[in-house]
Amino acid sequence: MGADVAVFSQSKNRLEEFESTAIPHLPDLYRTAKFLVRDSAEAEDLVQETFLEGWRSFHRFQPVSNCRAWLFTILFHRIHHLRRRQLKTPRTESFEHPAETDSLAAAPPLPQEIRDEDILAALDNLPPEFREVVIMADVQEFSYKETAEALKIPLGTVMSRLSRARKLLRRELTAVARGYGIGPGESKSGEGRAR
Amino acid sequence: MNVLNFDSKLCERTRRQLDAYLSNELLVETTSEVVRHLESCKGCAEELESRMRVRAALRRAALRQLPPPHLAPSIHQRLRRAQPALWLRLRSTTWAWGLAAALALVAVGAAGQRLLALRHSRQMVRNILALGVEDHIDCALRGHNYPDVARSQDELRRRLGPECAGLLPVVEEELPGFQVLEAHICSLPDDPRKYVHFIARGEGVILSVILTRRDGESLPAGRLLAADASAKLYEAHLSDMDVAGFESRNYFGFVVSALGQDRVLQIARNLAPPVRSMLDQSSSATAAPHNVSNLSAEASRL
Numbered sequence: 001m002g003a004d005v006a007v008f009s010q011s012k013n014r015l016e017e018f019e020s021t022a023i024p025h026l027p028d029l030y031r032t033a034k035f036l037v038r039d040s041a042e043a044e045d046l047v048q049e050t051f052l053e054g055w056r057s058f059h060r061f062q063p064v065s066n067c068r069a070w071l072f073t074i075l076f077h078r079i080h081h082l083r084r085r086q087l088k089t090p091r092t093e094s095f096e097h098p099a100e101t102d103s104l105a106a107a108p109p110l111p112q113e114i115r116d117e118d119i120l121a122a123l124d125n126l127p128p129e130f131r132e133v134v135i136m137a138d139v140q141e142f143s144y145k146e147t148a149e150a151l152k153i154p155l156g157t158v159m160s161r162l163s164r165a166r167k168l169l170r171r172e173l174t175a176v177a178r179g180y181g182i183g184p185g186e187s188k189s190g191e192g193r194a195r
Numbered sequence: 196m197n198v199l200n201f202d203s204k205l206c207e208r209t210r211r212q213l214d215a216y217l218s219n220e221l222l223v224e225t226t227s228e229v230v231r232h233l234e235s236c237k238g239c240a241e242e243l244e245s246r247m248r249v250r251a252a253l254r255r256a257a258l259r260q261l262p263p264p265h266l267a268p269s270i271h272q273r274l275r276r277a278q279p280a281l282w283l284r285l286r287s288t289t290w291a292w293g294l295a296a297a298l299a300l301v302a303v304g305a306a307g308q309r310l311l312a313l314r315h316s317r318q319m320v321r322n323i324l325a326l327g328v329e330d331h332i333d334c335a336l337r338g339h340n341y342p343d344v345a346r347s348q349d350e351l352r353r354r355l356g357p358e359c360a361g362l363l364p365v366v367e368e369e370l371p372g373f374q375v376l377e378a379h380i381c382s383l384p385d386d387p388r389k390y391v392h393f394i395a396r397g398e399g400v401i402l403s404v405i406l407t408r409r410d411g412e413s414l415p416a417g418r419l420l421a422a423d424a425s426a427k428l429y430e431a432h433l434s435d436m437d438v439a440g441f442e443s444r445n446y447f448g449f450v451v452s453a454l455g456q457d458r459v460l461q462i463a464r465n466l467a468p469p470v471r472s473m474l475d476q477s478s479s480a481t482a483a484p485h486n487v488s489n490l491s492a493e494a495s496r497l
Contacts, residue, residue, distance in 0.1 A: 015274060023267065030262035044266055051270050053434075055277065056329070057337065059384040081435070110245060114252035116259060123253065137218055138250050139257040144220050163214045169249055 018058045022051060025068050029075055032135055035123060036079055046082070050075045069142065073150045076132070080152075083128070110173050122172030130165035137162050205232055209239050217246055298415075316415040323414055324431045324440045327449025330390045331403040332434060334381050341377035341394040341401070351378045359391050365473055366393045366404050369466040373397030402452035404466065406474070414442050422460055428467060430460050439463035443474040 029050060033043035053074050054061075061070060111118070123131060136147040137158070144162075148155045209232045215221045216229050233240045298312065334340050352360040355378050367375050373395040381392050393404040414420075414429055422430040422439070429440045437459040438451045448470055450463040 019271065019274065023270070026267055026270070027262055030266065031257055031260040034260060035257065040263070044263070044269075047262070047266065048270055048273055052273060052277065055274055056332070056434075110248060114248065116252075116256035119249070119252045119256045123257075134253070135257070139254050141254075144218065159215070162218070166214060166246060166249065169253065170245070173249065 014058065015055065018055050021067050022054055022071060025071050026051075028068070028140055029071060032072070032140065033075060033079065035135055035139075036128065036132055037082070038124065042082075046075060046078050049078055053078070066146070069146045069150060072136070072140070072142070072146075076150050076152075079132075110170065111176055114173060118173060118176045119169070122169045122176075125172055126165055126168055130161050130168065133158055133161040134165040134169070138166075206236060206239055209233070209236070210242060213239075213243055213246060217243070217250060313417075313420075316417065316420055319415055320420055320429050320440075321431050321433065323412060323447060324429060324438045324449065325433055326388070326390075326407060326447065327403070327405045327440060327451050328431075328433045328436045328438050329383060330381065330392060330405050330407075331436060331438075331449075331451035333383055334390075334392055335394045335401055335403050340379070340381070341396075343376075345374050345376045346378075351375065354379045355391065356380065361477070362391065362406070362470065362473060363393075365469050366395075366466070369469060370395050370397070370402070370404070370462065373402060398454060398458075400452050400454055402450065402454065402462070404470075405449040405451065406446050406470070407449075409442060409445055409447055412447075414440065414447070422456075423464060426464055426467060428460060428463050430456055430463075432456060441467040441471065443471040446474050448474075 026047065029047050030043060033046040033050075034040060037043055037046065050071060054071055061067065123134070126134065132151060133147060136142045136150060137144070142150070144155055144158045148158045151158070153161075209229055212221060212225060212229055216226065221229065233243060298315070346354070348363070351363055355363060359378075359380065363375070363378060366378075374397060375393055375395045377392075377394040379392055380389055382389050388407055388410075391406040395402045395404070414427075417424075420429065422428050427441055431438050431440075436451050436453055437456045438449055439456075439460045439462070440447060440449045441463060442448070448463075448467060450459050450466060452459055452462075454462075
């Protein structure tokens with residue numbers, strides 16, 4: 001019985017260690033899941049499952065490795081699994097190799113103040129493959145390498161998707177600016193106009 | 196028509212690098228070149244500023260999205276609830292007697308208590324079935340402890356050891372359409388429990404047949420608990436896996452896969468009687484050739 005108590009006490013300590021290491025990343029995991037599945041309840045389920053799976057495989061986690069990146073890898077595994085199951089994944093090969101180059105022509109004007117609802121709506125309009133890359137790189141500030149590992153895609157794909165995603169975001173925001181009546185002439189700094 | 200009065204090639208090159216610059220992914224030398232150009236080119240500097248604004252706005256808006264306040268406590272609770280499974284795995288006679296006594300008390304209680312007992316028993320079924328699911332996920336799926344090409348019969352028998360090798364033809368015969376790739380005795384980290392584990396491939400999935408000693412635990416009886424009361428089969432959907440379980444005199448048996456509950460139950464329905472019969476015969480025969488009554492000893496040898 002003494003040995004049993006020792007085993008239980010050990011596992012309890014491990015759980016506390018896991019919680020203190022992993023739970024601080026809950027907000028980042030939740031908002032990522034929410035932006036990707038667009039449904040609060042589903043995002044909550046995904047995050048809960050991520051922590052449970054993390055706890056189950058915590059014995060393999062190396063203390064020197066990056067817990068945050070590890071948890072995101074689990075989360076994306078679950079998100080991709082969910083997408084495959086729902087068979088909702090739209091194919092976006094046409095976006096993978098953007099033909100357009102970084103033009104020197106006048107960049108369209110952005111609204112002077114970018115409102116939260118506008119940028120989040122623009123994010124929501126991105127294809128899921130682009131949305132996940134831009135969230136990882138620009139919101140969660142993971143490196144290209146960490147993003148590639150979590151999403152299980154090549155580094156070059158991360159770079160091309162991120163570049164395309166940022167362009168699409170600006171395009172969406174430009175449409176918003178036009179809605180506000182901001183044209184190239186009204187742009188505050190005249191930004192993007194070629195001279 | 197726009198007229199460019201600057202070094203357009205340098206601008207083009209810089210703008211190609213702006214995304215990586217923004218993500219701090221450029222080499223030090225390249226960063227210096229980009230910075231030098233930005234200092235002297237208003238157009239590119241404004242382009243960068245515009246991209247930075249979008250990135251900053253996105254991050255700011257996203258970080259304002261907070262998880263609901265109930266989520267963290269709910270996760271703590273679920274993690275804590277995962278603990279009893281560990282308790283169930285402990286080989287504690289005292290604890291097992293305590294549980295039996297507690298269940299007996301609940302069973303003789305009032306209707307409300309009976310409902311409570313039923314819920315408890317359901318949880319117990321799930322906890323026991325979770326043993327098989329955990330081993331399937333840990334050993335077969337995450338650990339990928341099986342070869343792409345099935346091991347030879349001799350090798351499978353060798354890995355099972357003389358005590359368990361006799362189970363191999365039984366399992367193979369009752370898994371038509373599946374190929375047994377691997378068979379071994381394994382355990383989960385920090386857990387003394389041993390599992391006889393057959394890993395098979397078929398119907399587009401990996402399927403595990405897992406046996407482990409009951410150690411005083413039992414699947415609670417009752418029509419409301421069993422998926423197939425006559426065949427004494429239990430089922431659950433845990434961690435995205437479908438599991439069907441049965442017990443023999445000394446062992447729990449599990450069939451685990453992502454095939455769907457009906458199919459997994461159907462496989463278990465065919466597999467359970469011969470496996471049960473073999474396990475019971477072996478454990479009652481003192482010198483049976485395929486005695487699987489001492490898996491711990493066999494496992495420690497392996």
